[in-house]
Amino acid sequence: MAAFWVLLVFGALVAANDEHQPLSRISIHRSAVRLQSSASITASPQVLGLKGVNVDNVRVIFQMPIGASSSDWIGVFSPSNFSSKLCLSDQLGEEPRLCNAPIKYQFANMSDSQYAMSGRGELTFRLINQRQDFAFGLFSGYLDKPVLVAVSQPVAFKNPKAPVSPRLALGKDWNEMTVTWTSGYSISEAKPFVLWGPEDEKYAFRAPASTLTFTQKDMCGAPANTVGWRDPGYIHTSYLKNLWPSTTYFYKIAHKLKSGDTVYGPENHFMSSPAPGQDSLQRVVIFGDMGKGERDLSNEYSDYQPGALNTTDRLNEDLDNIDMVFHIGDITYSDGYLSQWDQFTEQIERISSRVPYMIASGNHERDWPLSGSFYNVTDSGGECGVPAQTVFNMPAKNRAKFWQVYSADYGMFRFCVADSENDWQEGSEQYKFIEECLSSVDRQKQPWLIFIAHRVLGYSSGWFYATQGTFAEAMARDTFQKLWQKYKVDLAFYGHLHHYERTCTVYQNQCVGKETENYSGKFNATIHLVVGGAGAHLADFTPINTTWSLVRDRDYGFGKLTAFDHSTLLFEYKKSSSGDVYDKFWIKREYMDVLGCDTLRNCPEVALGR
Numbered sequence: 001m002a003a004f005w006v007l008l009v010f011g012a013l014v015a016a017n018d019e020h021q022p023l024s025r026i027s028i029h030r031s032a033v034r035l036q037s038s039a040s041i042t043a044s045p046q047v048l049g050l051k052g053v054n055v056d057n058v059r060v061i062f063q064m065p066i067g068a069s070s071s072d073w074i075g076v077f078s079p080s081n082f083s084s085k086l087c088l089s090d091q092l093g094e095e096p097r098l099c100n101a102p103i104k105y106q107f108a109n110m111s112d113s114q115y116a117m118s119g120r121g122e123l124t125f126r127l128i129n130q131r132q133d134f135a136f137g138l139f140s141g142y143l144d145k146p147v148l149v150a151v152s153q154p155v156a157f158k159n160p161k162a163p164v165s166p167r168l169a170l171g172k173d174w175n176e177m178t179v180t181w182t183s184g185y186s187i188s189e190a191k192p193f194v195l196w197g198p199e200d201e202k203y204a205f206r207a208p209a210s211t212l213t214f215t216q217k218d219m220c221g222a223p224a225n226t227v228g229w230r231d232p233g234y235i236h237t238s239y240l241k242n243l244w245p246s247t248t249y250f251y252k253i254a255h256k257l258k259s260g261d262t263v264y265g266p267e268n269h270f271m272s273s274p275a276p277g278q279d280s281l282q283r284v285v286i287f288g289d290m291g292k293g294e295r296d297l298s299n300e301y302s303d304y305q306p307g308a309l310n311t312t313d314r315l316n317e318d319l320d321n322i323d324m325v326f327h328i329g330d331i332t333y334s335d336g337y338l339s340q341w342d343q344f345t346e347q348i349e350r351i352s353s354r355v356p357y358m359i360a361s362g363n364h365e366r367d368w369p370l371s372g373s374f375y376n377v378t379d380s381g382g383e384c385g386v387p388a389q390t391v392f393n394m395p396a397k398n399r400a401k402f403w404q405v406y407s408a409d410y411g412m413f414r415f416c417v418a419d420s421e422n423d424w425q426e427g428s429e430q431y432k433f434i435e436e437c438l439s440s441v442d443r444q445k446q447p448w449l450i451f452i453a454h455r456v457l458g459y460s461s462g463w464f465y466a467t468q469g470t471f472a473e474a475m476a477r478d479t480f481q482k483l484w485q486k487y488k489v490d491l492a493f494y495g496h497l498h499h500y501e502r503t504c505t506v507y508q509n510q511c512v513g514k515e516t517e518n519y520s521g522k523f524n525a526t527i528h529l530v531v532g533g534a535g536a537h538l539a540d541f542t543p544i545n546t547t548w549s550l551v552r553d554r555d556y557g558f559g560k561l562t563a564f565d566h567s568t569l570l571f572e573y574k575k576s577s578s579g580d581v582y583d584k585f586w587i588k589r590e591y592m593d594v595l596g597c598d599t600l601r602n603c604p605e606v607a608l609g610r
Contacts, residue, residue: 022299023101023337024381026075028227031098031139031146039064039150041074041138049157054129054164055346057296058155061122062108062138068119070109071142075102076125076298078230078339080135080154098148101227102137103130103339104298126296128346129157129164130339131184131233161185163192163236163253163265165345167352170324171239172395174273174409177356179209180237180393181253181265182345187211187234190255190263194238202250209238209253214386220368224336224382232338237393243272246280268353271323274411277445279565282411283323285315287558288362288454288495289330290534292344305333307556308347308535310576314558316350318579322560324355324410328495329362329420329454331388333536336381341391358417359392361385361404362454362495366421373421385421397433405430407437412563413448414441420455420496426479434480438487443594447566451484451492451526458484458528459506461549462497466542481507484526485602488594490587491571493559495532498539500553500573502583503528511548512599520588523598527585531559534576551583566591 041062048056060074077100106123109115127134133156141147161184169178179194192209212235219225236253243249249272253265274280290312291305315322334340351357363379365388370376373384389396389404397405405422408415416437424430434451441449456465457476465471484492485507504511507525515524532539533556541552556576563569567590573583597603 023228023340024223024335026101026105026143026146028098028101028146030144031148032141033098033148035151036064036066036149038066039138041136041150041152043136043152043155046153046155047158048127048155049129049159054157054162056127056157058125058127058134059122060125060136060152062150063120064138064140064149065119067140068108068116069140070107070116072108072115072138072140073105073143074108074123075105075137075139076127076134077102077137078130078134079132099227100229101223101337103230103343104294106296106298108138110297124296125298126294127155128342129160129162130342131160131231132156133160159263162263163255165342165349165352166253166265166268167345167392168270168354168356169358169393170273170356170395170408170410171241173241174276175241175243175245177240177243177249177270177272178237178393179240179251179253180235180391182233182235182342182391183255184233185255190257192236192238192253192255194240194251194253196240196249196251198244198247198249203252207238207240209236211236212390214390218386219336219382220371220380220384221378221382222336224338224380228337228381230338232341232387232390235390245272245275245278247272270354276409276411277442278411280411282413282563283321284326284410284413284561285322285324285558286326286328286452286493286561287311287531287534288328288360289498289532289536290327291330291333291536292340292347293535294343305535305537307533307576310556311534311558312347312351314574314576314579319351319354322355324358325351326358326360326415326452326493328360328452328493328531330364330495330532330536331359331362333364334381334383334387335364335379336383338387341387345391357392358408359388359394359404360417360452360454361388361419361421363421374423375421398429405433409446412446412566413450413561414446415450415452418451418453418457420453420457420473424457424479425475431479435483438483438489443488444591447589447591447594448561448563448569449487449489450561451489453492453494455496456494456530458492458494458526459503459546459548460494460497460530461501461541461544461546461552462499462530463540463542464497466544471546485598485600488523488598489526490569492526492528494528494530497530497532498536499530499533499541500551500555500557500583501530501541501549502551502573502585503548504550506548507600509548516550517585518588519585522593522596523589525598525600529559529571531557531573533557553582557582
């Protein structure tokens, strides 16, 4: 057992119980270590990924002949020695404790309801390559007072440092694509780069990559800087520039080692962006609040993100009909448990390696008291935006302020992405940027103008907002609606509330026009859509009759925009369980319809003289 020891540290590493994150249910700061000679746990195989893959299943066999209980559980720890190096020195105290939370867990009786009687069991865990080895711990004492009674031998991937989880994103220019990925290679060990090229010149080009990481001291609070901390490895980003529009490019992420050998990721491909104004079929999926799920059913006992895998699977099935994805906040619900970022990027890898996966900042990524966030709450679990901004590379206006504020041009679309977790009040730097984004678009080339934010800045019939009497974030609607109307914003998308809702074309709390499914002619007002039901626990609606609310659905789903040409736009809301369309509407509008007055007779200024 000495080879598989568990290094103890001291002190109560307090992490508040978080309804969104199952790992927070484990009171690891109250743990005790009482290894039993009669208890055992083994894991096989010991070497994973022998076929070059970065996902593998591990068979875990365990026994506790004395004192077995239905509350016993198995945790997966990484690194395998539960190293005290993961804890800050000023968190040491007097009583022995385990240092870090597991990356996932299952109850011992999950596959055998008779475990408490037999004291024997077997489980299968699905592991992904997370740069370090793993060990399995058998615990008694349920989750609130865990007692470690046995530890397995380590298991590890053949190449723990291998590059994984490529994530595409639009660059700051329309003809640029960024490729971001994660590895265990520092720049002193290997040079990261991307081999790429079009089909007739496959891998003719090599683009170097930058390398970033962050440390435990970059976190703002617990559990991110205590029991939830796990080394994030290295995040690499390469910029592929001067792309031909709507062209298929092939690429491989790679690292050249000091030995001269090169480690490659698998071959992937993407379609470059259409040029601004290009008349072609363009399809964009939009949703918020998805989170992650575990395909081996680990640590989902809080059942908080039951729709996440369904949404992911529907997107995978329809990937040939998707050109870009917007995940508009509340990305992983890691909430300070850093291992979950790896779990999430693996979950979406098939999507993010094929199409740009754009994100917006949500409260569960950014918010932490006294960290500069607009809301003085602890929703990020101490992450305060650092992992989100590092793991995903967005064309943000001001990354130094942890902003996820940016504009994105994609063919006939202009997307103006706000960061609801930073100051958006009138006169703020962000407000000025949003107005610049809305006002600078050429509607002859890009007729479809879309506003995006995580929190609802427009209209919502959600119970949460109704109890406050605001039906949106306080002051937000008054702040932005004059911009939406002035610049004729077609659609505004939000997450935050975990359901679907669509309004009429609404301005100043009144529906403008009688259309409900087919909108045509002059601009009336903006349609507001809440698409926060991609995975996290569903939210209720108010029973109050909000006259501007047209369609509501308390279920899991996602939105999809399809621009057929400069005059025709289709929106569909699809169920995550089946992919079936639950709601849809069309907008048919010509360039002249957005040039002059809207139906409320708000008109551009004109000179009085000749």
